[in-house]
Amino acid sequence: MKEVQVKVPGHSYTIKLGSGVIKELPAELKRLNPSSCLIATNITVGSLYLKKATDLCNGMCRTESVVLPDGEAYKDWGSVSAILEKLASMGADRKSVVIALGGGVVGDLAGFAAAIYMRGIRFIQVPTTLLAMVDSSVGGKTGMNMTAGKNLVGTFHQPEAVIADSDFLRTLPEREIGAGIAEIIKHGVLADKTYFEELERDMEKLRALDPETVAKVVGRSCEIKAGVVSRDEKEKGERAKLNLGHTFGHAIEKLTGYGTWLHGEAVAVGTVLAAVTAEKQGKINCGDVKRIQDLIHRAGLPVRIAGISASKAIEAMKGDKKSTKGVPHFILPVAIGTTVIEEVPEGLIKEALLEEGYEP
Numbered sequence: 001m002k003e004v005q006v007k008v009p010g011h012s013y014t015i016k017l018g019s020g021v022i023k024e025l026p027a028e029l030k031r032l033n034p035s036s037c038l039i040a041t042n043i044t045v046g047s048l049y050l051k052k053a054t055d056l057c058n059g060m061c062r063t064e065s066v067v068l069p070d071g072e073a074y075k076d077w078g079s080v081s082a083i084l085e086k087l088a089s090m091g092a093d094r095k096s097v098v099i100a101l102g103g104g105v106v107g108d109l110a111g112f113a114a115a116i117y118m119r120g121i122r123f124i125q126v127p128t129t130l131l132a133m134v135d136s137s138v139g140g141k142t143g144m145n146m147t148a149g150k151n152l153v154g155t156f157h158q159p160e161a162v163i164a165d166s167d168f169l170r171t172l173p174e175r176e177i178g179a180g181i182a183e184i185i186k187h188g189v190l191a192d193k194t195y196f197e198e199l200e201r202d203m204e205k206l207r208a209l210d211p212e213t214v215a216k217v218v219g220r221s222c223e224i225k226a227g228v229v230s231r232d233e234k235e236k237g238e239r240a241k242l243n244l245g246h247t248f249g250h251a252i253e254k255l256t257g258y259g260t261w262l263h264g265e266a267v268a269v270g271t272v273l274a275a276v277t278a279e280k281q282g283k284i285n286c287g288d289v290k291r292i293q294d295l296i297h298r299a300g301l302p303v304r305i306a307g308i309s310a311s312k313a314i315e316a317m318k319g320d321k322k323s324t325k326g327v328p329h330f331i332l333p334v335a336i337g338t339t340v341i342e343e344v345p346e347g348l349i350k351e352a353l354l355e356e357g358y359e360p
């Protein structure tokens, strides 16, 4: 088992990673000594792993569950409300603990419900997708989508622990593995050239979920994310770099209907657009842009998608949380391993989109 520490002001927690680490759940509950716990999951993950998780928790405290519908389209108020109603009806109190058992959607929803129930109760992240293990379970961003945009409502609410058992990945569909790899490539591009080179070397092994490669990659991505979050929990500066690829990515998710393109796929396409935009500004050389595109392609991810209009995408990007007075901010790679956060004029974004083959 590997452990990575996340330290934010007034709170510190451990990410436990590796094969079989789900058996750590009772120990974490013993430490937290909850009055009761609620496992929030979805129908897909619940049918695979809810019994196992419930058995592990039941020995420690009264355990109930809430099973949500599956999909990005359900990352909405209806699901948050279902978790809150369940907490209230089971008599959960301020000493109760919510356990998020699932991918990023369940993690964001359960974390958000925990953040607002009785003005905040504790929660544990038990990520079951690659994306959730390397990214969404770490750092305390919780929330839900609105019709107006992705994650427009939410809180920063850090978990008490993250238990990332790689054995869950055995049942994960191939497309979802790719989605997780998109955020992993993002970590290499934004923070660590050597890591990016390792991904270039090991991409096929990662896609095949070679255990040693998975352990190394999940560990390194968690270290990178934990480092950024520990230095800038509330996204006052550096943390925005974790949004590489998301300005356009979130616009794609909104415009195509939540769930049509997976979050990671949209981020992959957004990362390519960010690199191309940086190239147009003379900030990055074309060789590095090609390496980013090639690695994304080798991960089985899209580098651009059809049916997106540049003007609609720009409108959507103006509503991004990083925009000020309607001017989108982009995370631009300036070399592999280094990024800057900048306002990008509308005209330049449009040019980059048109050059990439998007409709006007």
Ligand SMILES: NC(=O)c1ccc[n+]([C@@H]2O[C@H](COP(=O)([O-])OP(=O)(O)OC[C@H]3O[C@@H](n4cnc5c(N)ncnc54)[C@H](O)[C@@H]3O)[C@@H](O)[C@H]2O)c1
Pocket (backbone or CB within 6 Å): 042, 044, 045, 048, 070, 071, 072, 075, 102, 103, 104, 105, 106, 108, 128, 129, 130, 131, 132, 135, 136, 137, 138, 139, 140, 141, 142, 151, 168, 169, 170, 171, 172, 173, 176, 179, 180, 263, 264
């Ligand atoms: N909070 C953050 O910091 C953060 C970071 C990145 C992404 N996100 C959010 O995370 C979400 C994407 O998360 P995701 O990619 O995990 O998607 P997801 O939660 O929708 O899970 C993907 C699919 O895999 C299924 N699944 C999950 N675990 C499984 C398993 N072990 N075996 C078989 N099927 C399994 C799910 O039911 C779902 O159908 C987006 O909403 C995104 O905005 C949040």
Ligand SMILES: O=C(O)C(=O)C[C@@H](O)[C@H](O)[C@H](O)COP(=O)(O)O
Pocket (backbone or CB within 6 Å): 135, 139, 141, 150, 151, 183, 235, 239, 240, 242, 243, 246, 321
């Ligand atoms: O943790 C962060 O910070 C991130 O930006 C990680 C992203 O991968 C993630 O998709 C996050 O939910 C995006 O946050 P948002 O604030 O842009 O909605």
Ligand SMILES: [Zn+2]
Pocket (backbone or CB within 6 Å): 135, 183, 246, 263, 267
């Ligand atoms: Zn993301």
